[in-house]
Amino acid sequence: MTRGVAITGMGIISSIGNSVEESYISLIENKIGVSEIQNISTIHANVIKVGEIKKTNEELIEELHLDETNNFSRTAMIGALAAKQAVKNAGITSINEFRTGLISATSVGGMDMTEKHYYDYFEHPELVKYITCHDGGDVADKIAEELGLKGMVTTISTACSSAANSIMLGARLIKSGKLDRVIVGGTDALAKFTINGFKTLMILSDNYNKPFDNTRKGLNLGEAAAFLVLESDELVAKQNKKVLARVSGYGNANDAYHQTASSENGDGAYLAMKKAFEVSGLKPSDIDYINVHGTATPNNDLSEGRALLRIFQDEKVPDFSSTKPFTGHTLAAAAAIEAVFSVLAIQNGVVYPNLNFEQPMEEFDLQPQTSLKNKTIEHVLSNSFGFGGNCSTLIFSKS
Amino acid sequence: MTKKTYINGVGCISTQKTFDTVFLEEAVVNENENVLKIVSPAYKDYIAPAASRRMAKGVKNGIVAAALAVKDAGVENVDAIITGTGLGCIEDSEKFLTAILDNNEEFLTPTSFIQSTHNTVAAQIALTMQCKGYNFTYVNGAVSFESALLDAKMQIEDNEANSILIGGVDENGAYTTALFKLSGRIKQDNQEPYHLLNATTNGAVYGEGASFFVLENEKKETTYAQVLDIEMINTLEVNEVENKIISFLKANNLEISDVDAIVLGFDGNAAFEKYYSELAQNAFAATTQLYYKHLCGEFDTASAFGLWMASKIIKTQDVPEITRVNSVTKPAYNTILLYNQLNGKNHSFTLLSK
Numbered sequence: 001m002t003r004g005v006a007i008t009g010m011g012i013i014s015s016i017g018n019s020v021e022e023s024y025i026s027l028i029e030n031k032i033g034v035s036e037i038q039n040i041s042t043i044h045a046n047v048i049k050v051g052e053i054k055k056t057n058e059e060l061i062e063e064l065h066l067d068e069t070n071n072f073s074r075t076a077m078i079g080a081l082a083a084k085q086a087v088k089n090a091g092i093t094s095i096n097e098f099r100t101g102l103i104s105a106t107s108v109g110g111m112d113m114t115e116k117h118y119y120d121y122f123e124h125p126e127l128v129k130y131i132t133c134h135d136g137g138d139v140a141d142k143i144a145e146e147l148g149l150k151g152m153v154t155t156i157s158t159a160c161s162s163a164a165n166s167i168m169l170g171a172r173l174i175k176s177g178k179l180d181r182v183i184v185g186g187t188d189a190l191a192k193f194t195i196n197g198f199k200t201l202m203i204l205s206d207n208y209n210k211p212f213d214n215t216r217k218g219l220n221l222g223e224a225a226a227f228l229v230l231e232s233d234e235l236v237a238k239q240n241k242k243v244l245a246r247v248s249g250y251g252n253a254n255d256a257y258h259q260t261a262s263s264e265n266g267d268g269a270y271l272a273m274k275k276a277f278e279v280s281g282l283k284p285s286d287i288d289y290i291n292v293h294g295t296a297t298p299n300n301d302l303s304e305g306r307a308l309l310r311i312f313q314d315e316k317v318p319d320f321s322s323t324k325p326f327t328g329h330t331l332a333a334a335a336a337i338e339a340v341f342s343v344l345a346i347q348n349g350v351v352y353p354n355l356n357f358e359q360p361m362e363e364f365d366l367q368p369q370t371s372l373k374n375k376t377i378e379h380v381l382s383n384s385f386g387f388g389g390n391c392s393t394l395i396f397s398k399s
Numbered sequence: 400m401t402k403k404t405y406i407n408g409v410g411c412i413s414t415q416k417t418f419d420t421v422f423l424e425e426a427v428v429n430e431n432e433n434v435l436k437i438v439s440p441a442y443k444d445y446i447a448p449a450a451s452r453r454m455a456k457g458v459k460n461g462i463v464a465a466a467l468a469v470k471d472a473g474v475e476n477v478d479a480i481i482t483g484t485g486l487g488c489i490e491d492s493e494k495f496l497t498a499i500l501d502n503n504e505e506f507l508t509p510t511s512f513i514q515s516t517h518n519t520v521a522a523q524i525a526l527t528m529q530c531k532g533y534n535f536t537y538v539n540g541a542v543s544f545e546s547a548l549l550d551a552k553m554q555i556e557d558n559e560a561n562s563i564l565i566g567g568v569d570e571n572g573a574y575t576t577a578l579f580k581l582s583g584r585i586k587q588d589n590q591e592p593y594h595l596l597n598a599t600t601n602g603a604v605y606g607e608g609a610s611f612f613v614l615e616n617e618k619k620e621t622t623y624a625q626v627l628d629i630e631m632i633n634t635l636e637v638n639e640v641e642n643k644i645i646s647f648l649k650a651n652n653l654e655i656s657d658v659d660a661i662v663l664g665f666d667g668n669a670a671f672e673k674y675y676s677e678l679a680q681n682a683f684a685a686t687t688q689l690y691y692k693h694l695c696g697e698f699d700t701a702s703a704f705g706l707w708m709a710s711k712i713i714k715t716q717d718v719p720e721i722t723r724v725n726s727v728t729k730p731a732y733n734t735i736l737l738y739n740q741l742n743g744k745n746h747s748f749t750l751l752s753k
Contacts, residue, residue, distance in 0.1 A: 043504045102633075107516070109538070115496055121581055131582040134575075135486055135699070136517065137540035141744055144633050153633035153745070154546040155539040157487075157517035165535055169550065176553050193492075196499050197512035254480075254525045254534040260513055271531055387513065388522025390534055 004248030004280065004397055005171040008181075008231045008241045009090025011082040012340045014224035014327050015051035019085065023337075024344050027352050028372055032326050034208055034220045042192055044199060047206050050190060051222025051328025053078060064146070071129040073110030074223075076142040079187030082225035083143045086183060090229035091241070098180035098235060101152035102144050103170050105162030105186030107332040109136035112191045139187060152179065157332065159386030160293075161252075162186050163226070164335035164394050168250040170230045180235050185227030185336035194331065195221060201260060203297045209329075210356040211294035211322035212301050212368050219295040222328025226336035228343075245343040248379070249282060249395030251275025260387050261299050266307030268391035269293075269383060273311045276393040282379060284312050287395070289351050291338050291382040292368075294322025295329050304383060305366050319369045321354035335384035335392065342380040342396045349376050404552045406623040406751075407562075408472025408613035410464040411707045412440055413695045414606045418467060422711050423719040428693050430592035433585055434576050435606040435696040453510065454523070455488035457570040460609035461520035462527060465564055469528075472613035472621055478560035479533035480521050481550050482568060483543030485699020487517035489572035497574075520568050520609075533560070541741035542631045543567065544610075544703040545749065549629045555616045566611035567700030576605065586667065595667040595693040596724060603666040606696015610703035612710070623710035624735075627651050627750040635746050637673045641682045644738070647748050659729045660687040660712065662705050664739035666697035674740050679724060687732070688724035702739040702747065709735045709751055 012019065015033025016026035026033070033051045042048075055063075060077040061070065072080070083102070087095065110133035117127045132138060140155045152173075156165045163186030170184035188194075198204050198221060205218035236243060253275060255268030262268065277284065293304055308317050323341050330337055345351065354368035380396045411417040414435035415426045429435060437460065442451050445463045454462075461482070469477070486492070491514040498507050513519070518536035525534050533554070537546035544567030551563040579585040586593055586602035593604045614626065628651050635643060648654060661683045663675040679688050689712075695704040712718055712732050733753040740746040 106538075111492075111496075115499070118496060118500060121578060128582055131578045132584070135540060136538035137485065137543065137699075137745070140539055141633065150632065150634040152631050153539065154537055154542060154631065156535060157538040158521075158534070158536050159516050159518060169535075172553060172557075176557055178553070192499060192504070193496055193512075196504055196507055197495065197509065197515075199504075200507045200509040200512060252533045252535065254522070254531050256525045256529050256531050259519070259522060259526070260509075267531065386518070387516050388518040388534070389525060390518060390522065 004246035005174045005230050006233065006236045006243040007228050007245050007247060007343060008243060009086045009229035010244065010340045010343060011085025011089060012226040012337055013053060013078050013082050014330060014337050015053055015222055016326050020340060027326060027341060028350060034328050040190060040192055042195055044195060048204050049208060049220045051220060051330065052190060053223055071133050072142055073133045073139065074112045074189035075106055075110055075187050076139045078189060078225040079104065079139055080143050080146040082185065083147060083183055083227040086227040086229050087147060095147050095149050099151060100149060101173060101179045101182040102140060102149050103166040103182060103184045104140035104143060104155045105166040105332045106136045106139050106155060107157060107159055107162060107188050108191055108194055109139050110134045111193045112189045115192050158390040159388060160331050160334055161384040161386035161390045161392040162332035164384040164392035165252060167247060167339055167394055168252060168392065171247045171250055174230050174232050181229060181231040183227050183229055186333040187225035188223060188331045188333045190221060190223040205296065208356050209296035209325055211296040211324060211354055212361060212366060213357050214359040214361045216296040216298060216301060218297050220328040222330040224327060224330035224333040224337045226333060226340050228339055243399040245346045246397045246399055247394060248397040249276035249280025251279060252392045255389030255391055257389055262303035262385060264303065266303040268389050269304055269307035269385060270310045272391040272393040276395050280395045282395060285315055287318050287379050287381045288377040289345055289380045290318060290320035291342050291380060292320050292322045293383040293385045294324055296324060300385065302363055305361065305364055309364060317366060319351045319373060321352050321369045323352055325355035338382050339394060342382050345380055346377045346396060346398050349374055401556045402558060402616040404555045404614050404626040405618050406612050406626060406710050407615045407619060407621050408468045409623060409707050409710055410467025410471060410611045411704065412437060412460040412464045413608035413704055414438060415694050422715060422717060423721060426694055426721050428721065430594065433588060433593055433604050434571060437607050455491050455514045457488045457568050458520050458523050461566060461568045462524060464609040464611040465524045465566060468564065468611040468613050474562055474613055477530060477562045477564040477613065479554060479563045480525050480530055481535045481547040481563060481565045482521040483537040483547040483700050484517055485540055485543055485569050488514045488519055489570060489575050491515040493572045493574045539745065540699050541739060541745040542747050544700040545629055545631050545747040551614050552626055552629060555614060562613060562615045564611060564613055566609060567703030568609040569607055569698045569700045571607045593667060595665050598667040598669040598672055601668055601670045603668045603697035606698055606701060608695055608704055610707045624713040624751040624753065627752050630748045632746045633744060637677055640674060641678060644748060651750060655682055658686055658734050658736045659732045660689055660735045662689045662709050662735060662737040664692060664702060665690045666692045671743055685727060687727045687729050689722045690724050691722060705737050705739065706749060709737055713751055713753055
């Protein structure tokens with residue numbers, strides 16, 4: 001049985017904390033990050049709630065020591081902060097010493113700047129520098145620059161499963177021997193573009209999101225960035241590195257059902273979980289905790305729940321919870337922050353509560369864990385699904 | 400044993416007529432425009448008109464190019480679909496953003512938001528083909544397509560898939576094009592004729608397109624070439640490129656003299672031309688040098704057109720005169736190296752063999 005790929009560092013910034021430690025405290029003390037929006041002026045301000053990082057762009061610029069000629073999008077700034085934390089946490093001091101890569105993920109890249117300046121570029125030459133920060137790759141280029149990383153850099157954009165796929169690709173690059181270590185994760189800042197996009201799809205809740213609840217009305221959007229450092233076993237042994245946990249399984253499949261909706265029986269989700277089990281060599285009964293995608297949209301939770309029942313067949317579905325009531329749905333970053341939460345669950349032996357749950361869904365008998373629970377956790381399964389039928393599953397295991 | 404990766408089918412929609420033609424025999428070099436437009440195929444032959452009307456340009460071109468590649472390879476299904484795109488369906492991004500700004504966030508409809516999602520093309524192809532396998536989309540500037548190629552090659556080598564459809568797709572959007580002229584990414588208006596070799600002005604001549612490929616783990620009648628290796632590097636100085644190529648070739652037991660042709664990404668941008676011209680004038684002076692962006696324009700996934708061209712050359716052994724940078728000829732074109740970068744970032748090296 002393969003033991004999976006070692007995780008040696010983590011970094012995170014979201015509405016529930018600016019570091020791994022702060023995030024963990026929020027998770028076990030029920031400190032939620034979903035609140036009223038402050039940094040973006042939108043007509044929906046009174047009817048939506050968001051998981052917003054309560055830092056202005058000016059504060060982020062200062063934190064990163066960027067000079068005034070910089071053209072960082074907010075997405076790039078929070079990404080750089082999280083990636084730097086991860087590299088520091090892994091004790092990496094010379095970034096290009098080994099074959100090191102960066103795999104980022106984002107849904108809208110630098111849209112936060114594009115939407116702010118779209119009509120002003122022609123009249124304001126000082127803004128022209130922001131034109132190039134629109135595309136997704138610019139975010140990774142900027143993070144690489146901040147890290148001083150010169151090697152392989154790429155970005156995945158598969159909507160809300162993006163970061164799961166960047167972790168998956170990173171693990172495969174290590175396994176195949178193409179890289180010695182790789183920084184993987186994702187970043188997405190809130191943008192008017194996304195807020196209005198989800199608003200038109202009518203899947204935003206006007207209240208706090210309630211995953212797997214019968215009366216759930218939709219999701220809260222959020223912003224976040226998280227990165228993890230994956231290293232080869234050779235490098236871990238050579239440097240006597242502490243391994244936080246391992247990426248033991250991964251799978252991606254396509255629902256091939258609808259551009260934005262999940263199939264009723266959760267085909268894609270089922271196939272993604274099935275593949276992740278095959279890769280890990282684990283059985284469903286080995287899983288101690290599932291960090292579900294659980295966006296709290298009527299469609300997702302129904303589809304994901306059905307897929308869970310299918311994969312676990314006659315066995316009891318293990319303790320599961322969605323952490324999106326804490327952070328909101330952070331889109332392309334979601335799977336990366338939830339990867340950090342999964343590792344913390346293994347390290348500390350905790351199942352996080354699925355907040356705001358009151359009433360089981362009428363379609364099936366599935367009840368999330370609603371209070372903090374302490375128990376030994378060997379393996380965590382984490383799901384992330386995105387538009388375009390994109391379904392991804394990761395399995396994290398104790399080292 | 401590690402499986403080998405073969406290009407067994409190709410499909411290309413570009414600013415040239417690259418469908419219903421043999422190989423660039425109808426190609427035209429347009430030196431009077433700084434933004435080239437796609438030559439559209441008969442979409443109705445591939446997509447129902449009702450569906451086609453709602454689809455973004457990039458989605459339609461992607462679906463047609465994918466269909467051409469699949470047919471060319473003689474396969475019915477693939478195990479995975481992987482695409483690369485710099486900006487996705489940018490026209491829909493423009494449309495949705497404009498609607499938000501012009502109507503103060505009111506009266507919006509979701510269609511353009513949905514299509515603006517970068518993985519729309521890969522998702523729509525999966526829907527069309529009912530392919531439930533692995534489905535990834537890369538968005539990293541000039542290495543978006545190469546990321547897809549590397550991912551696919553890894554899966555074939557590691558025996559995770561037998562056949563994979565990959566593609567690079569980008570489309571022009573009117574407002575974004577205007578912004579790119581403003582930012583200097585596209586050459587200024589009224590500076591024609593636009594020559595891509597020995598450029599004296601900054602910025603590129605822009606284009607759009609969709610190039611798709613079926614990769615499989617076995618050689619067959621339809622095989623174009625074998626993908627020997629692919630490497631991407633984010634940052635390189637001009638004087639580091641040659642050594643990088645030497646070590647890349649060495650890893651494949653090859654030397655510069657073994658390369659029959661080098662395909663370079665000349666895009667007319669004087670500011671970064673040295674990345675190519677240094678190689679052309681020195682290390683690869685005795686090698687057949689080819690270019691293609693005068694035919695397809697520059698864009699994030701233009702290098703997929705380069706791969707299409709190199710694949711055709713290996714299969715047909717025909718080098719269209721229009722693609723030559725120098726006059727060096729070789730008795731056979733069995734090993735081709737492609738090198739691309741954009742503004743000094745996102746370098747890629749792709750090695751093909753017969």
